[in-house]
Amino acid sequence: MRARLPSTSLLVALAVVALTAPFWLTNPYWLHVLIMGGIFAVLALSLNLLLGYTGQLSLGHAAFFGIGAYASALTTLKLERSAWEGLALAALLAGLAGWAIGRLALKLRGAYFVLVTISFAGVISLVSVNWMELTNGPLGLPGIPAPELGPWSFRTKRAYYYLVLAAVALSYLVCRRLVGSRIGRAFLALRENEALAESVGIDVTRYLVLAAVISAAMAGVAGGLYAHYTRFVSPEVFLFTYTVTMVIMVVAGGKGTLAGPIVGALLFTALPEALREVTSWQWQMLTYGLILVLLVFFLPRGIVPTLSRLRKSP
Amino acid sequence: MEALLQHLVNGLVLGGTYALLGIGLTLIFGLMNVVNFAHGEFYTLGAYTAFATLALLGLPFLAAIPAAIVVGIVLGALCERVLLRPLRGESIDSVMLVMIGLWIAMQNAELLGWGGVAKSVPHPFPTKPLVVGPLGIAPLRLFVFVTAIALIVGAQLVIHRTKLGRAMRATFQDADTAALMGVRIGRIHTATFALGSGLAAAAGALLGPIFLVYPSMGDLASLKAFSVVILGGLGNVAGATFGGLLLGVVEELGAGYISSGYRDAVGFVIIILVLLLRPSGLFARTERIG
Amino acid sequence: MLKRWLVFGLAVVLVLGAGAPVPAQSQAPVKIGVIQPLSGAVAASGNYIRMGAEIARDWINAKGGVNGRKVELVIEDNKSDPKEAASAAEKLIVRDKVPAIMGAWGSSMTLAAMPKLEEYGVPMVVETSSAATITKRGNPWIFRISPPSEMEALGLEPYVSKLGVKKADFLAVNTDWGRGAVTAFGDVLKKKGESVGVVEYMDQAATDMSAQLTKIKGSGGDTLFVTTAVEQITLILKQAQEQRVTRKIITTGGSSSPTQLIKQAGAAAEGSYHIVFFMPWFPEAMPDGKLAKAFVDEWAKRGHPFEGLTEGFRGHDGIATIAEAVRLAGKDEPKAVRDALWKVNISGVNGPIKFEKDGPAGKESGQSKPSIFIVQVRDGKVALPTFK
Numbered sequence: 003m004r005a006r007l008p009s010t011s012l013l014v015a016l017a018v019v020a021l022t023a024p025f026w027l028t029n030p031y032w033l034h035v036l037i038m039g040g041i042f043a044v045l046a047l048s049l050n051l052l053l054g055y056t057g058q059l060s061l062g063h064a065a066f067f068g069i070g071a072y073a074s075a076l077t078t079l080k081l082e083r084s085a086w087e088g089l090a091l092a093a094l095l096a097g098l099a100g101w102a103i104g105r106l107a108l109k110l111r112g113a114y115f116v117l118v119t120i121s122f123a124g125v126i127s128l129v130s131v132n133w134m135e136l137t138n139g140p141l142g143l144p145g146i147p148a149p150e151l152g153p154w155s156f157r158t159k160r161a162y163y164y165l166v167l168a169a170v171a172l173s174y175l176v177c178r179r180l181v182g183s184r185i186g187r188a189f190l191a192l193r194e195n196e197a198l199a200e201s202v203g204i205d206v207t208r209y210l211v212l213a214a215v216i217s218a219a220m221a222g223v224a225g226g227l228y229a230h231y232t233r234f235v236s237p238e239v240f241l242f243t244y245t246v247t248m249v250i251m252v253v254a255g256g257k258g259t260l261a262g263p264i265v266g267a268l269l270f271t272a273l274p275e276a277l278r279e280v281t282s283w284q285w286q287m288l289t290y291g292l293i294l295v296l297l298v299f300f301l302p303r304g305i306v307p308t309l310s311r312l313r314k315s316p
Numbered sequence: 317m318e319a320l321l322q323h324l325v326n327g328l329v330l331g332g333t334y335a336l337l338g339i340g341l342t343l344i345f346g347l348m349n350v351v352n353f354a355h356g357e358f359y360t361l362g363a364y365t366a367f368a369t370l371a372l373l374g375l376p377f378l379a380a381i382p383a384a385i386v387v388g389i390v391l392g393a394l395c396e397r398v399l400l401r402p403l404r405g406e407s408i409d410s411v412m413l414v415m416i417g418l419w420i421a422m423q424n425a426e427l428l429g430w431g432g433v434a435k436s437v438p439h440p441f442p443t444k445p446l447v448v449g450p451l452g453i454a455p456l457r458l459f460v461f462v463t464a465i466a467l468i469v470g471a472q473l474v475i476h477r478t479k480l481g482r483a484m485r486a487t488f489q490d491a492d493t494a495a496l497m498g499v500r501i502g503r504i505h506t507a508t509f510a511l512g513s514g515l516a517a518a519a520g521a522l523l524g525p526i527f528l529v530y531p532s533m534g535d536l537a538s539l540k541a542f543s544v545v546i547l548g549g550l551g552n553v554a555g556a557t558f559g560g561l562l563l564g565v566v567e568e569l570g571a572g573y574i575s576s577g578y579r580d581a582v583g584f585v586i587i588i589l590v591l592l593l594r595p596s597g598l599f600a601r602t603e604r605i606g
Numbered sequence: 607m608l609k610r611w612l613v614f615g616l617a618v619v620l621v622l623g624a625g626a627p628v629p630a631q632s633q634a635p636v637k638i639g640v641i642q643p644l645s646g647a648v649a650a651s652g653n654y655i656r657m658g659a660e661i662a663r664d665w666i667n668a669k670g671g672v673n674g675r676k677v678e679l680v681i682e683d684n685k686s687d688p689k690e691a692a693s694a695a696e697k698l699i700v701r702d703k704v705p706a707i708m709g710a711w712g713s714s715m716t717l718a719a720m721p722k723l724e725e726y727g728v729p730m731v732v733e734t735s736s737a738a739t740i741t742k743r744g745n746p747w748i749f750r751i752s753p754p755s756e757m758e759a760l761g762l763e764p765y766v767s768k769l770g771v772k773k774a775d776f777l778a779v780n781t782d783w784g785r786g787a788v789t790a791f792g793d794v795l796k797k798k799g800e801s802v803g804v805v806e807y808m809d810q811a812a813t814d815m816s817a818q819l820t821k822i823k824g825s826g827g828d829t830l831f832v833t834t835a836v837e838q839i840t841l842i843l844k845q846a847q848e849q850r851v852t853r854k855i856i857t858t859g860g861s862s863s864p865t866q867l868i869k870q871a872g873a874a875a876e877g878s879y880h881i882v883f884f885m886p887w888f889p890e891a892m893p894d895g896k897l898a899k900a901f902v903d904e905w906a907k908r909g910h911p912f913e914g915l916t917e918g919f920r921g922h923d924g925i926a927t928i929a930e931a932v933r934l935a936g937k938d939e940p941k942a943v944r945d946a947l948w949k950v951n952i953s954g955v956n957g958p959i960k961f962e963k964d965g966p967a968g969k970e971s972g973q974s975k976p977s978i979f980i981v982q983v984r985d986g987k988v989a990l991p992t993f994k
Contacts, residue, residue, distance in 0.1 A: 029700060031696055031700035118587065128580065141737060142714050234717050238687055239689075283645075287420060287683075288420075288421055288428060292417070295414055298403070299402070323816075326817075431650070432649030434836075436869065443844070443847060523813075533813075572820055579808075
């Protein structure tokens with residue numbers, strides 16, 4: 003089952019819209035929403051690699067996000083290096099953590115893997131709160147600088163938007179190449195029927211670890227982007243709600259597709275903000291929960307697969 | 317030595333309630349393969365029911381636990397029929413997402429209905445601790461421990477001595493064969509979810525008077541319940557019992573002797589270690605499922 | 607078919623979100639943004655602040671408003687999450703075009719929102735956060751009316767010997783607030799020649815502190831300083847009683863709501879001391895007794911829980927401060943309001959509000975010097991300490 007590719011004209015239209023967004027979106031608030039949506043899109047794509055393609059559910063993904071955020075923040079604050087080095091280190095350290103989780107997955111599947119990932123995130127969260135010397139604990143790390151490229155600084159929203167857009171495009175391309183390659187086919191074989199995959203000689207563990215590393219590294223980069231945009235990280239990045247949000251984005255958007263996580267990320271970043279407008283604060287979270295339940299009921303496969311099936315049907 | 321014994325006592329009392337939470341979840345998770353993130357919300361629901369029964373309606377103290385159990389069972393059955401039954405056969409993460417939605421909805425409904433201020437549940441026990449040698453234990457905590465054990469025994473009886481329990485065990489071991497033998501799988505699922513939720517609600521009603529009742533109290537409870545399930549082995553009720561007690565004691569000792577900041581990490585580390593070394597749980601004798 | 611409608615419905619919601627801009631009118635209300643944790647773990651506190659803010663708004667409007675215009679509060683929930691605090695600030699500034707904000711309760715939420723203030727040039731009055739860095743970071747758009755932990759500790763200094771504190775242990779919540787309090791109070795004690803014993807922390811959501819209390823019991827100290835929210839204080843008092851930890855307990859931070867402690871901890875609260883910034887039990891003893899009493903009465907009239915007063919007053923003082931600044935500025939333009947904040951000199955429920963410079967030269971933030979009080983629970987009631 004190959005990933006469904008959207009038609010070329012649709013892609014071109016989307017690209018034009020995306021590239022010119024800062025010019026026709028007069029309200030910087032929506033640019034802010036798009037930037038956050040883009041960061042979460044990278045996150046969702048990374049989680050989708052594990053969940054959608056290898057079938058393993060990692061509920062500790064916030065750990066990779068947070069490790070990346072802290073790594074990049076500390077690189078620029080304490081080591082006084084550039085944000086680009088920070089992002090690279092973020093990818094590296096998060097990838098390393100992914101490798102560790104991947105190796106753990108050697109023995110575990112399904113629900114057990116889920117629980118190990120939750121526990122891992124829980125431990126990392128507590129470390130970030132308690133290890134004051136490194137992370138400044140609950141006080142957090144304020145004043146993270148924006149990335150600079152020569153004389154240009156990415157401080158402005160417009161500039162940052164393009165940075166994030168580039169990251170999303172890059173992540174999408176990486177995923178697409180991966181999925182279309184031999185490795186991708188191995189992932190799918192793994193997801194569909196692991197025993198069978200093993201019997202035809204696919205080295206299941208190697209591919210799982212690979213998926214985990216790439217997925218974690220991408221999440222780490224997303225974390226770094228987040229750190230340099232919000233300019234403040236605190237242990238709250240490890241909150242379970244971040245992982246939950248990511249999972250919602252992937253599953254509601256359509257796991258196992260490439261557009262699904264992006265759509266899910268944009269939707270579920272915009273939705274809470276839209277709820278700010280539409281409902282008063284008392285009802286926001288309750289409405290959010292109810293919408294989630296409704297979504298799963300009516301679109302259990304996710305938005306993108308449902309839409310493409312609607313498109314195909316006469 | 318005195319401190320050690322005190323830690324042990326504290327740990328056992330807490331562990332009894334962890335066991336209740338764990339038994340409920342191991343049934344749901346083990347039998348229905350549902351990652352029930354809303355489990356903690358039934359715990360909270362039980363606590364609020366106790367509050368409503370005692371503080372608002374002014375009923376006698378012993379009415380609180382049965383009230384909570386009934387509310388837990390009824391709402392659990394309702395949730396299963398309305399939310400889970402239609403999704404039977406969907407992937408594990410779609411179901412999980414619905415449970416997450418339920419979790420968010422329930423917690424915020426409680427926030428809306430009861431307000432964020434923590435509520436205190438009245439109880440008739442004296443506050444002066446019972447002193448046995450060097451150990452002190454509050455009468456309320458003793459009551460909680462005894463009641464928890466009683467409920468655990470009750471649950472065991474239901475599972476091992478009743479027709480329903482037999483049907484549940486059969487479904488757990490092999491759903492297809494059980495169906496062929498005439499077991500109504502749908503009914504069993506409803507009963508399982510209801511029973512599990514009822515036990516969680518009981519745990520909430522028991523701990524409510526000791527601690528306080530507030531909307532987010534269930535979050536940590538959910539996570540601890542998952543730890544207990546892993547410790548004891550999926551679907552293993554006896555394992556969950558011992559696992560719960562063990563978790564309570566290990567947490568207390570860890571907080572007392574290693575570091576109180578990392579107290580909750582203990583549960584997580586246990587999960588990781590057990591899953592690495594003995595994935596079927598410390599007490600399982602049967603094959604790992606899944 | 608149903609599916610299509612759902613997608614459509616979501617699209618409608620998003621479209622609604624894009625919204626039509628509100629046309630500006632000369633008699634349009636003065637909007638003040640409020641960012642508080644209205645859901646999540648600390649929802650109770652955020653809601654008390656909101657209630658206090660609403661009283662301030664209604665009083666101001668009853669007297670004719672500000673510069674002839676009504677005051678309107680635009681309230682956003684930061685969901686106890688710094689990321690949401692930043693988004694809420696962005697929305698308030700960019701979409702609602704508020705000239706000033708009050709927020710954001712927790713120090714990490716305030717810190718997360720601060721870059722937005724600088725980006726757009728909008729002032730924020732900080733009503734609760736206690737982390738020192740907030741006013742020391744060189745953000746000239748920050749004006750704080752709550753005391754940082756250092757200031758609070760200095761407020762305790764004159765009472766250290768009167769209370770007979772010789773060796774103190776600390777039990778604090780593991781957040782910036784708890785840690786800041788431990789450092790600040792520890793420094794004051796050492797300055798007075800007393801010693802610090804055991805320092806223990808607990809997670810914000812922890813319910814069982816028996817392990818920490820057992821360690822504290824064995825420390826040989828005579829006083830225990832507790833810094834955390836009222837729910838955890840209740841649990842600590844009860845558990846301390848169960849474990850027979852008998853020593854002087856002093857809570858810090860001002861959110862201890864002694865009335866609630868008496869209600870929920872009962873006899874376990876007896877004898878404990880509490881550092882508060884508002885004494886709703888003796889409003890006449892406050893610097894502006896009349897205002898304080900009026901506030902307590904109005905709060906009761908609205909049916910709000912008495913326990914919330916010890917936090918709710920902050921909401922009132924924050925809004926009163928901003929309204930006064932708008933009045934002085936003559937218009938609701940952010941920079942003018944910011945400049946006017948330096949000229950504010952009013953009497954709030956807590957006492958006089960006037961900002962002094964704090965932080966690096968050229969980029970100072972404003973910090974007011976709030977009044978600090980200490981009360982004791984005696985015979986099941988809140989009383990002023992006997993040594994006073």
